[in-house]
Structure formats: C-alpha cells, structure tokens
Amino acid sequence: MSENFDVPKALSGTGGWLDDRFHGARGFRVLMRKVFPDHWSFMLGEIALWSFVILLLTGTFLSLFFVPSTTDVIYHGSYVKLNGLPVSEAYKSTLNISFDVRGGLLMRQIHHWAADLFMAALTIHMLRVFFTGAYRKPREVNWLIGILLFSLGLIEGLFGYSLPDDQLSGAGLRIFEGVLQGIPVVGTYLAYFLFGGGFPGHLIVPRMYIIHVLLIPGILLALITAHLFIMFHQKHTQMPAKGNTERNVTGQPFFPYFLAKGGAWFFFIFAALALLATFATINPIWLYGPYNPVQISSASQPDWYMGILEGSLRMMPAWEINFLGHTLSLSVLIPFALPLTIVLGGAALWPFFEQWATGDKSYHHTNDRPRNAPVRTSIGMAAVVFYGVLWAEGANDVLADFLQIPLYTITWISRVLIFVGPLLAYVITRRICLGLQRKDKETLLHGYESGIIRQLPNGEFIEVHKPVNEEARAVLEAKKVPALLPAPGSEDANGVPAPTSRGALGKFRAAANRAFAETIVVEADGHGNGHGNGHEPAVAGAAVAGEEHDAVGAPSSAALPPGETPSGEGEDS
Amino acid sequence: MSDMEETEGAEGPVARHRVIGTPPPSPRLLGPTAVAEDREAAIVSDEKGFEEHIQGLPPDDPRVIVHASRVEKIVAACFILAFIAGCGFIAAYVGLGVHSVNKTLRSNLALGFSLSVTLAALGLGALLWVRHLMPDVEVVEERHELRSDEKDRKAFGSYFKEGTANSQFVKRPLLRRTLMLGTLPLIAAPVVLLRDLGPQPGTSLRHTVWSPGRRLLVAGTNQPLTPAQFSAPGSMITIVPDGYSDNLDELTKATVILIKFRPGELDIPTTTNGGTLVGTMNWTVDNIVAYSKICTHVGCPVALYEQTTHHILCPCHQSTFDATKGAEVIFGPAARPLPQLPLTVDSSGYLVAKSDFTQPVGPSFWERG
Numbered sequence: 001m002s003e004n005f006d007v008p009k010a011l012s013g014t015g016g017w018l019d020d021r022f023h024g025a026r027g028f029r030v031l032m033r034k035v036f037p038d039h040w041s042f043m044l045g046e047i048a049l050w051s052f053v054i055l056l057l058t059g060t061f062l063s064l065f066f067v068p069s070t071t072d073v074i075y076h077g078s079y080v081k082l083n084g085l086p087v088s089e090a091y092k093s094t095l096n097i098s099f100d101v102r103g104g105l106l107m108r109q110i111h112h113w114a115a116d117l118f119m120a121a122l123t124i125h126m127l128r129v130f131f132t133g134a135y136r137k138p139r140e141v142n143w144l145i146g147i148l149l150f151s152l153g154l155i156e157g158l159f160g161y162s163l164p165d166d167q168l169s170g171a172g173l174r175i176f177e178g179v180l181q182g183i184p185v186v187g188t189y190l191a192y193f194l195f196g197g198g199f200p201g202h203l204i205v206p207r208m209y210i211i212h213v214l215l216i217p218g219i220l221l222a223l224i225t226a227h228l229f230i231m232f233h234q235k236h237t238q239m240p241a242k243g244n245t246e247r248n249v250t251g252q253p254f255f256p257y258f259l260a261k262g263g264a265w266f267f268f269i270f271a272a273l274a275l276l277a278t279f280a281t282i283n284p285i286w287l288y289g290p291y292n293p294v295q296i297s298s299a300s301q302p303d304w305y306m307g308i309l310e311g312s313l314r315m316m317p318a319w320e321i322n323f324l325g326h327t328l329s330l331s332v333l334i335p336f337a338l339p340l341t342i343v344l345g346g347a348a349l350w351p352f353f354e355q356w357a358t359g360d361k362s363y364h365h366t367n368d369r370p371r372n373a374p375v376r377t378s379i380g381m382a383a384v385v386f387y388g389v390l391w392a393e394g395a396n397d398v399l400a401d402f403l404q405i406p407l408y409t410i411t412w413i414s415r416v417l418i419f420v421g422p423l424l425a426y427v428i429t430r431r432i433c434l435g436l437q438r439k440d441k442e443t444l445l446h447g448y449e450s451g452i453i454r455q456l457p458n459g460e461f462i463e464v465h466k467p468v469n470e471e472a473r474a475v476l477e478a479k480k481v482p483a484l485l486p487a488p489g490s491e492d493a494n495g496v497p498a499p500t501s502r503g504a505l506g507k508f509r510a511a512a513n514r515a516f517a518e519t520i521v522v523e524a525d526g527h528g529n530g531h532g533n534g535h536e537p538a539v540a541g542a543a544v545a546g547e548e549h550d551a552v553g554a555p556s557s558a559a560l561p562p563g564e565t566p567s568g569e570g571e572d573s
Numbered sequence: 574m575s576d577m578e579e580t581e582g583a584e585g586p587v588a589r590h591r592v593i594g595t596p597p598p599s600p601r602l603l604g605p606t607a608v609a610e611d612r613e614a615a616i617v618s619d620e621k622g623f624e625e626h627i628q629g630l631p632p633d634d635p636r637v638i639v640h641a642s643r644v645e646k647i648v649a650a651c652f653i654l655a656f657i658a659g660c661g662f663i664a665a666y667v668g669l670g671v672h673s674v675n676k677t678l679r680s681n682l683a684l685g686f687s688l689s690v691t692l693a694a695l696g697l698g699a700l701l702w703v704r705h706l707m708p709d710v711e712v713v714e715e716r717h718e719l720r721s722d723e724k725d726r727k728a729f730g731s732y733f734k735e736g737t738a739n740s741q742f743v744k745r746p747l748l749r750r751t752l753m754l755g756t757l758p759l760i761a762a763p764v765v766l767l768r769d770l771g772p773q774p775g776t777s778l779r780h781t782v783w784s785p786g787r788r789l790l791v792a793g794t795n796q797p798l799t800p801a802q803f804s805a806p807g808s809m810i811t812i813v814p815d816g817y818s819d820n821l822d823e824l825t826k827a828t829v830i831l832i833k834f835r836p837g838e839l840d841i842p843t844t845t846n847g848g849t850l851v852g853t854m855n856w857t858v859d860n861i862v863a864y865s866k867i868c869t870h871v872g873c874p875v876a877l878y879e880q881t882t883h884h885i886l887c888p889c890h891q892s893t894f895d896a897t898k899g900a901e902v903i904f905g906p907a908a909r910p911l912p913q914l915p916l917t918v919d920s921s922g923y924l925v926a927k928s929d930f931t932q933p934v935g936p937s938f939w940e941r942g
Contacts (some may be wrong), residue, residue, distance in 0.1 A: 035714040078672045084820070102671050105681045106688070138719050171873060174825075175889060178871025178936035181778075182579030188778065188938045193770040198777055199825050199872070235716055243713070250713045257710065260703035267696030271689045278685025293810065293821055294828040294866055296874045298888040313871070313906060314890045320937060329937035330870060331906040356659070365716060397891065407891060408904055 034257035037238040041128045043265060045120035050266045051114045052224060054273060058111040059213065065101055067093035068209035070165060070202045079286050087165075087290040090205050094164035094285055109277035115157050116282075117273065118264045120304040122150050130347070130380050134237045136360075140351045142230045145223050147348050151340075152223070154305055156216040159208040159301055161283065168283075170291030172302050174199060175313070182332035184323075200293055221522035237367050242471045246365050299397050308387055311394030312339045315414050339390055343383055350379075357512035358482035371440070372479040374433035381429040382422035389417045437520035440476045441469055444522055481519040485510060509560030591885060624904040632708065636901070644705040649696030658690035663832040774940070779933045781814075781827040783926040786919060788815040789831065789863070797923040798831075800859040806835040809878040809885075811866060826934055828866040829914050830885070831924075832878065832896050836860055841913070847942075849931050850898035856915035863914040864900045868892055870907040872936045885911065907935065 007015070019025045038041075069089035075082050077092070078099035086097075095517045097104035126146055129135050135143035158176065164168040177199045180191040196203030196416040244250050252258060276282075288297070303308050312335035354362060354376065370377040392399065393414040400407040447465040455461050468476065630637050665683035670676055721729075742749055761897040788797045792811040795818045803810070839860050844852040855861070864885070866874050873889035876898070884903070885894040892905030900911035912934050915927035933941055 033712065033714075035712050078677070079674065099674065099677045100672055101678060102666050102669075103684050104671075105677055106685045109681075109685075171889065174873060175871045178873075181936050181938040182871070184939050186939075188774045188940055192769065192772060192774045197770040198822055200821060234719060235714070248713050248714055249716055250711065252710060254714050257703055257707065260699050264696045264699035264703065267692045267699065271696060272691035274685055274689040274692060278689060293825040294813075294874045296876045296888050298877060300888060310890075316893075316906045318902055318906055318908040322942070323725070325942055326939050327937045327941040328939075329908065331908050332937065335906070353691060362721070378619075397888070411891065411904075 005214065024403065032253065034232070034254040034258075035249050035251045036254060036258040037236050037249060037251035039239050041132070044125040044128050045119055046262065046265055047269055048118055048125055049228075050269045051118035051121055051273075052220065053200050054114045054267070054270055055111060055118060056217065056221075058107045058114065059217075062104075062105045062111055063213055065093060065097045066090070066106065066163070066209075068163065068206045069223065070200070070205045071145070079463070082286065082289070084238075085290065088205070090163060090165040091285070091290045094166070098286065106274070109274050109280075109282050112161070112282045113273050113276045113280075115160060116303060116305070117269070119150075119153050119157060119303075122146070122153060123305075126150065126347070127380070127384070130350075131370040131377060132237070132239075133364060133373055133376060134367050135351045136364040137351075137355070138234055138363055139230075139237070142227055142234075143351055144348055145227045145230070146343055149220060149223050152216055152220055152346060156212060157303055157305055159212040159216070162208055163205060163212060164283075164285045165291050166283075166285035167288040167291050167295060167297060168285075168300055169288075170200070170293065171296055171300050172306070173204070174293060175310075179313075179332055179336045182327070182329040182336065184328060184333070186527055200291070211571045235365070237365055239367050240369065240475050244366060244472035244474070246363065249365070299401070301395055301398065304391075307391040307394035308339055308343075309336065309394075310338070311390040311392065311396070311414070314396055315390065315393045315411060315418065317415070339386070343387055346383065351514075354516070357509055358516045359485050359513070360482050366478065368480070369475070369478070371436040372481075372519075373516075374430045374437075374518060376513075377433050378426040378429040382426040385421040385425040386418065389414050389421050415533060434518070434520055437479070440479075441520050443523045444473065444476050477522075479519070479522075482513070482516045484517045485513045583667055594689050641706055644701055646705070648698045649703070651694045655691045655698065657692035658687045658694060662691060689862070702869065708834055715837040732786035773833075774938075778826075778935070778938060778941075781929055781934060782817050782823045783814055783827055783914060783929045785926065785928050787926045788919070789813075789829070789916075789924045789926070790818055791814050792818070792828070799922045800861055800918065800924060801922075803831065803833055803861060803924075806833050806860070807880040808833055811876075812863065821884065826873075828874065830862045830866045830875065830878070831861060831863050832883075834862070834883075834897065838883070841850060841897075846932060851932050852913045856913055856927065858916045861916065862896070863916050864894075864896070864911040865914065865930065866911075867935040868907055869902075869909040869911060870905070870936060875911065904940075 007263055010283070011367070015025070041475050067089040071089045073089055073092055074569045075085050075087045075095065077083070079095050082095070094108075097108055099105070129143065158172070162176075177195060180194065181187050183190060192198070194204070194207070195201045195302050196207070236251075238244050238249055238251070243251070245434040286444045289295075300309070316331045316335040319334070321328050321330060368376075370380075393411065396414065397407060399405070400410050403410075450464045450466040452464040453461055454464055504539050608684050633640075662684060663689055665680065669680040669683055671680050737743060761921060789812045790796060791798055792813045795813070797815070798812075803824060809830055809832045812831045813824055814827050814829075817823040817827060839854070839857060841852050841854050841857065841862065843850070843854070865873075866876070868875050868887040869887065870887065870890055870892050873887050874894070875885050875887040875894065877886040877888055878884070879886065883896040885896050885900060885905065886892075887905070892907030893903050894900040894907070895903050896912055899913060902908065912930045912932050914930055916924055917927045919925045
C-alpha cells in the first residue's frame with residue numbers, strides 16, 4: 001500500500017504534467033498527511049460549512065427561476081386559490097418555483113432548512129469553541145471571523161426569507177424598516193435610501209436580491225475560506241488526552257480518512273436536509289398570501305435566528321424621550337442594538353479580556369475542559385441564558401397559548417429573567433464546575449468506584465476503588481490554571497506598587513484575575529485519607545496511595561512543554 | 574494497567590459492563606494497553622462494535638477478513654441502493670408532473686425521498702468504509718512554531734526600513750501629503766455615488782393622503798360607509814382612503830381602523846401636543862372613532878381588537894392600546910397612542926375625513942420632534 005512507491009500511471013502522467021508546471025506534489029504531499037484530530041464536537045463547524053455549500057447549490061438553482069421584482073401582476077397559475085389576485089412578480093415567481101418547476105419546491109425547502117441549519121450550526125460551533133477555550137492565542141482572528149460570519153448570516157437570512165414578498169416576511173421587513181427609522185440622526189435617511197423612499201416602495205426586493213445572492217455570499221465565501229485556511233495553517237486544536245501535548249497534533253490524516261469522513265458527513269447533512277424538505281413544510285408562502293402592509297396574521301414568528309431581536313423588541317417597555325427637539329425612540333433602539341452588542345460584542349472582546357485578566361499570553365493548542373475554566377464556562381452559560389430568555393420571549397404569544405399563561409405575564413417574567421437568569425446561571429455553573437473539579441480530584445487521588453463490594457475479615461463491607469487508567473488520568477490532569485497576578489496594593493522590593501494594582505482598572509483586573517485563578521487544587525490530602533469514613537480499606541487504600549505517588553508526585557510534566565504550568569499548581573482562592 | 578485488569582480476571586464482566594459513574598474504558602489511542610484489552614474483550618463478547626474488538630488485530634487475522642468481507646458487501650449494497658434511488662429521482666423528475674397542488678405534493682415526496690435515500694446511502698457507505706475497512710491509522714504531527722524566528726523578523730524589519738528609505742516616503746512630506754490628498758475624493762466617491770439610492774425623507778413621513786372631505790372606504794369592498802351602516806357596537810373594520818385603495822405605499826401610512834362604541838363607552842380625553850390637538854371626542858361621529866392602523870412602535874398593522882375590553886393589540890410586539898381612551902398605550906413597547914383621524918360626514922351622509930392626521934403616524938423617527 002503506502003510502502004509501494006509505484007504510483008498508478010494516470011497519476012504519474014497527469015500528475016507529473018501538472019507538477020512540472022505547478023510544483024503541486026509538495027503541497028499535496030503535506031495536505032494528504034495533514035492531521036485532523038477526532039472529536040465529535042469538531043464536526044459542528046463542518047455542519048455549518050456543508051450547509052453553506054448546500055445553500056450555494058440550491059440557491060443557484062432558485063436564482064434561475066426567481067424574478068426579483070415587485071411589479072404588480074395578476075396571478076394565474078397552479079395554486080388556484082390565489083388566482084386573479086394582484087401579487088408581485090417576486091411572489092408569483094416563488095409560487096411558480098413551488099408549483100410549476102419540478103423539484104422547485106424541494107429546492108426551496110432545502111434552501112430554507114439549510115439556512116436555519118447553517119445559523120444553528122454556527123451558533124453551536126461557536127459555543128463549542130467558546131466553552132473549550134479554542135479561541136485563545138493564536139486563534140483570536142479566526143474567532144473574530146466567526147463572529148463576523150454569524151453577523152452576516154443574520155442579515156443574509158433576513159434578506160433571503162424576505163425576498164418572496166409574502167405576508168409573513170413582509171411584516172418582518174416592515175419591522176426592520178421601523179427599527180431603521182428609530183436610529184438617531186441617520187435612521188430616517190438610512191431607511192429612505194435602502195428602500196428607495198417610503199415603505200414598501202418598489203426597490204427593496206431587487207436590492208435585497210443582489211445583496212442576498214452576490215454581495216453577502218461573496219463576503220461569506222471569502223471569510224469561510226480565510227477561516228479554513230487559518231485553521232489549516234495553525235492546525236486544529238485537540239482535546240486533552242494521553243499523548244496530546246501543546247507541541248503536537250494527534251489524529252487521522254486528511255487522505256483518505258478525513259476526506260472520506262468529511263464526504264460522508266456532507267452526504268448525511270444533505271440527506272437530513274432533503275428529508276426535512278420532503279416531510280416538513282417550511283415557509284409555505286402560498287398560505288401566507290402576498291404581502292400587504294396593512295394586513296397581518298397573529299403569531300407571526302421570524303426564522304429562529306431572528307428570535308432574539310424579536311424577543312428583545314417584545315420585552316422592552318415603552319420608553320421614548322425628546323432629545324433637543326428630536327425623538328429618541330429608546331423602546332426601539334435599545335432592544336435593537338443592546339442584546340446583539342452584548343452577545344456578539346462581548347464574544348469578540350472576550351479573548352482579549354481573558355488574556356488581560358489572566359496575564360496569559362502563551363499559545364494554547366489543547367482545549368480546556370469547560371469545568372476547568374469556571375469563569376469562562378459560567379460567563380458562557382450566563383450568555384446562553386441571556387440569549388435564551390430573549391429568544392423565548394420572541395415567541396411569547398405562542399408560549400402564552402401553549403402554556404395557557406397570560407401574555408403579559410410571560411413578558412413580565414422575561415423582563416425579570418433577563419436580569420436574574422444570567423446571574424443565576426453564572427453562580428450555578430460556577431458551583432457545578434468546581435464540583436466537577438472536586439470529583440476529578442477525588443478520582444485522581446483515590447480512583448473511581450469500581451462497584452465491587454468486598455467484605456473485610458472483620459466483617460465490614462467496603463467498595464473497592466480502582467485507580468483510573470492512563471488515558472483517563474491524562475484527561476483529568478490536563479488542567480491549567482492561570483497564574484495569580486500580584487494582589488492589589490502589593491508592592492515589589494522597591495516599594496513600587498504592581499502595575500496591575502493601580503487604579504480602578506487595576507483593581508478590576510486583580511479581581512478578575514482572582515476569579516480566573518480559582519480552582520480545586522489536586523494534591524495528596526495525606527495518607528490518613530481524611531475524607532469519607534476514615535475506614536479506608538487497606539487493600540484499595542494501599543493501591544490508591546501507591547497511585548497517588550505516581551500521579552501527583554510526578555505529574556506528567558513530560559507532556560507539557562517547558563514553561564507551561566503543570567496541573568495542580570494554581571492558587572486556591 | 575492491563576496487568577491489573579488481568580490479575581483481577583475474576584471480575585472480567587465488571588470490566589466490560591461499566592458501572593455508571595466510572596470512567597469509560599480506554600479511548601483507543603496509541604496505547605498498547607487499549608489493544609490488549611480489546612483483544613481480550615473480543616474473545617469474550619461479540620456484542621461490542623467492530624472497532625472495539627477487531628481494532629488492533631493483525632489484518633490477516635481470520636476474524637478481520639470475515640468481518641471485512643461482510644462490511645464490503647454492506648458498503649456495496651449502500652452504493653447500489655444509492656444508484657437505485659438516484660435513478661428513482663430521475664424517474665420521478667421525468668415521470669411526475671407538477672402544475673397542481675396535489676401533483677406537486679406527489680412530486681415533492683418522490684423527488685425528496687429518493688434524493689434523501691441516495692444521499693444517506695452514499696454517506697452511510699462512505700462512513701462504514703472508512704470506519705470498518707480502512708486500517709485505524711493514527712498520526713502524530715509536530716506543531717511548527719507559528720512565530721517567525723528572530724532572523725526572519727529582523728530581516729523583515731530591515732527590508733521594510735530599507736524599502737521605506739528608498740521610496741523616500743518619509744523623507745518627502747510634500748509627496749506623501751499630496752498623494753493622500755489626491756486619493757481623498759476617490760475614497761469619498763463611492764459614498765457620494767450612493768446618494769441617489771433614495772429621495773430625502775423631507776416631510777413625507779408627516780403626511781398621509783387623508784384630506785378634508787376624503788371618503789372612508791371599507792377595505793376589501795372599497796365602498797363608502799354611512800354611520801348608519803356601521804351601527805353594530807363592538808366591531809372593528811379596516812378603512813382605506815378613497816382614491817388610494819390599492820396604493821400600497823400610501824396605504825402603509827394612511828390605513829385606518831374604525832370602531833363603533835355604545836353610547837357612553839367612548840371617552841377620549843382632549844389632548845394636545847405642542848399646541849396641536851391630537852385627540853378629542855369632537856373627531857368622532859356617532860360613537861365611531863378612527864385610529865391609525867399603523868403601530869407607533871415599528872409599524873405593524875394593529876389588527877387585533879378585543880371587544881369586551883376595547884383593547885387594540887398589535888400582534889407583532891403586543892403593544893396594547895385602549896380604544897375608549899384615545900388609544901393610549903396600556904402595555905408593550907409602543908410609546909405613543911395611535912393617532913386619531915378626525916371624522917365627519919359629508920353632504921351625502923358618508924363618513925369622511927375632517928382633515929389629515931394632526932401628527933405623524935407610524936414608528937418614531939429622529940426628525941419627528
């Protein structure tokens with residue numbers, strides 16, 4: 001197989017011809033042996049990638065039939081219930097795609113499902129990257145590109161589902177326009193320039209169309225390419241495991257393993273989307289009817305990724321002020337700008353904040369287990385709850401109907417939860433993280449409960465604890481805790497206060513630093529085995545004690561590059 | 574490790590059937606331990622997945638060969654299924670027409686299902702192939718230093734300095750500044766070019782097409798209305814201005830809801846805004862009141878009306894207005910009441926507007942004041 005250096009004739013012929021001209025063999029040699037670490041969570045970003053590919057494929061098909069125009073026409077077509085109704089060209093051509101083009105409905109529905117999946121996969125992929133700390137140096141730029149991709153995806157989706165000019169999306173577009181008008185100073189002009197005058201006008205559909213099919217997809221494609229190239233160049237992160245260090249990357253080579261797995265994954269995702277498109281109707285615009293700005297249907301919901309904006313608009317109490325003779329519509333402005341700024345802006349700043357607070361400027365190629373970074377994990381969960389409350393409030397009418405709770409009550413609950421929820425999430429998550437660290441410590445020091453009950457000669461029953469194997473130990477020991485910066489007020493030998501402790505910012509940094517450095521220290525807690533009942537079994541106890549010396553006395557520092565903090569040296573707070 | 578497992582051979586089953594809460598068996602990584610354990614397990618149990626008990630066996634082991642030939646057949650079956658389903662897809666395209674709801678439904682089912690089967694079968698085949706037939710290769714690659722070494726950094730710095738010096742960009746401020754000056758308009762040009770995207774708003778958001786004497790038409794039928802025709806208390810209808818009943822741009826601002834009340838229910842306080850009258854009982858006719866249908870929050874149509882409470886509700890963000898009290902806001906994000914349209918009747922007895930709205934309708938905007 002690989003030992004055989006005779007390559008097939010086709011390869012040596014064509015390949016040789018190409019290599020003579022492009023020097024390709026060298027590059028492809030590297031590519032073929034490129035290592036891709038294996039972990040289920042590394043497939044999440046791939047879902048987004050493959051959804052994007054499917055979006056391009058189906059979108060190209062749709063663009064062959066769609067007419068981006070709001071010229072009024074009278075509909076006469078296969079959907080007879082709408083016959084004779086004045087509709088726009090855009091709406092009519094979407095009906096034609098659905099009912100008069102073979103496979104058109106399927107492609108439309110795959111396209112729409114793929115868009116929802118794309119945003120969902122992006123979200124979950126970002127959560128994975130956040131919770132495992134994979135955004136840390138040197139990957140901050142890729143993290144920022146990801147946030148940009150997510151933001152562009154929002155607009156791309158909004159413009160995409162608004163194109164058919166149906167009643168539901170039209171209402172969404174009206175909200176978008178109303179929100180634009182609410183922007184101080186330039187809002188009215190923005191709205192008039194984008195829509196070519198007052199709402200709805202006749203220009204918005206062709207304008208959204210070109211933005212949706214060319215401008216944003218072009219930028220997305222460029223950013224995704226950059227994202228992949230950076231990932232490729234920097235090499236993927238890996239999960240902590242035996243043999244994995246900061247200096248290596250362990251996994252299967254691109255050719256043929258990753259190629260085959262990635263291809264299979266593409267087919268599975270495509271198959272899942274095709275199945276959804278076959279059996280689960282999405283965006284049945286023929287039921288919504290053509291857009292009329294003075295009609296609306298109740299329980300209008302945007303696509304899921306817009307739910308957070310919809311929810312924040314619903315949650316906001318009325319608040320409008322007159323600012324120097326101008327109207328400042330805070331009940332529009334705040335819900336429009338604040339939540340996304342907090343979530344996306346916060347996410348963008350986080351890697352740099354973490355570096356600043358921990359003083360950690362080193363490279364990180366091995367991911368953290370979320371429990372080992374309690375502050376990060378808790379902040380992440382707080383953000384998830386914050387997002388979740390806004391998102392759920394976006395469907396408050398549906399929730400009210402489903403739960404039989406008055407609508408206003410739901411809104412009031414969400415108004416409280418938006419503040420309380422993230423705080424609770426932070427506190428609870430932090431406790432859970434520390435609890436899990438304690439459990440890890442127990443497992444490291446005393447092994448795991450084997451489930452074997454032994455009777456001792458004196459009649460006592462004990463459960464045998466077994467030491468964990470090397471693989472599990474490598475995972476448990478892969479905890480790195482940021483070093484503690486000088487405490488506020490502390491001075492060095494010359495009586496100069498540490499820079500970190502100066503001013504309010506310095507105090508804040510020191511406080512953040514202490515929070516980041518909080519950890520459960522793993523150290524042998526004496527041979528008295530002070531925990532538990534004090535009657536530690538001799539057999540298991542001896543074995544465990546022996547393991548302790550192996551494990552804790554000599555942490556596998558060989559696996560750590562010089563300068564890295566071995567596990568268990570962090571300060572306890 | 575494996576020694577320990579073997580000395581406790583009597584507890585063999587325990588090793589295989591994990592107790593909840595115990596660490597999982599070794600992940601299959603490099604380690605010879607994993608291989609040893611798996612080989613052991615392979616003999617004892619056949620219930621485990623392939624990877625767990627064939628992995629690590631030499632490729633010429635009979636069990637591996639038997640397994641491989643079985644998997645090969647399954648994979649081939651997957652690919653054949655993909656071929657058949659793919660042919661089915663093409664057949665469905667050729668054979669099943671559309672042009673009606675029922676036919677489209679049938680076509681969508683056939684096309685979608687065959688496409689799904691094709692794709693899923695290809696995916697499954699590829700996955701089984703890579704997981705069961707390809708040897709489990711694990712490669713460890715060294716990470717290279719991302720940071721360039723000092724020599725390169727220094728060379729870059731000196732080349733840059735040298736190039737800058739040769740270009741004399743720093744030395745000749747006149748050239749530098751005139752170059753920047755020269756490109757400045759070019760940078761502004763794209764922004765300037767966007768100016769004609771739309772007209773300036775001007776006062777267009779302040780006015781609607783309602784004017785003194787313009788008749789109210791019932792949306793849908795486009796017929797004028799007398800107070801007597803709209804005599805059932807509690808009902809709400811949508812009204813469009815005469816002459817603009819299908820002009821969406823104007824309707825977006827001018828559409829009105831008309832509500833009839835029982836005598837005494839309606840109690841609109843006389844309100845003014847900066848000296849302008851914005852709400853009064855005098856603008857109603859025979860307990861009929863007209864409000865703008867465009868929500869003052871972000872412009873959705875306020876289409877829901879609850880007869881018993883006289884609440885007007887916007888379905889988009891649940892701004893709620895009290896219809897009896899000049900549509901004042903009682904819940905939700907809308908900050909202002911729905912503007913009231915002054916009503917009267919013309920000489921023929923039809924409901925007409927007394928004037929345009931006295932304040933801008935719809936969402937707030939900066940210049941609204």
